[in-house]
Amino acid sequence: MPNMFSQLTDATARLMDQGGWVMWPLIALSITALTLIFERTWFWLSTNSPIRTAKLDRLSSHLRRGETDQARQLLQDDTSVYGRFAIRLLEHGHSDAAITEAGEQQRSRLDRFMPTLGTIITAAPMLGILGTVTGIISSFRVLGQSEALTDPNRIGAGIAEALLTTAVGLVIALVVLFPHNAFRAQVDRTLSRMESLAAAMREGAAGSSSSDET
DSSP: OHHHHHHHHHHHHHHHHHHOTTHHHHHHHHHHHHHHHHHHHHHHHHHTOHHHHHHHHHHHHHHHTTOHHHHHHHTTTOOSHHHHHHHHHHHHOOOHHHHHHHHHHHHHHHSTTHHHHHHHHHHHHHHHHHHHHHHHHHHHHHHTOSSOOOOTHHHHHHHHHHHHHHHHHHHHHHHHHHHHHHHHHHHHHHHHHHHHHHHHHHHHHHHHHHHHHO
């Protein structure tokens, strides 16, 4: 294990040396992206887990039948976006304005770090292109020197920098793109379930009012 760690450290050092200064912001973007992906993955696994989905189905059934007391009991200590959304509606009614307000209050939790991930998807390839430009400039600077070129590796270093930064930038963008789209799908799915909760509450309220009239 120490030998493997040493080899990984040496390979990283060579990579950073070949890629030039542009590799530093690319590495920073990759670390940030992996951290945010891990956080969002954990959030969505807990938010839309099978256990949570089953509880959500029971909550919808109680609301559809107008059983608000049972629904409140089920929502005790529920800090999920669904729980807070439903509690908000139970406390402030289920008008269009109340539903919109309750949904917007939870949207910040759903969209958390999504703009940052989207920015990384855009910025990483652009940084890679910047590394390409600086590498080519470095190579042409060597070719433009007045003395005779005796070491071809001096040109190769600039070309390696150009190719390496482009590849790293594209890899980072691709690695972040798929989780970002998956998280966006989870946001849409969660909003749809929140709308179903609101519809179930309205149905239960309509049923209760009609039974009272009879």
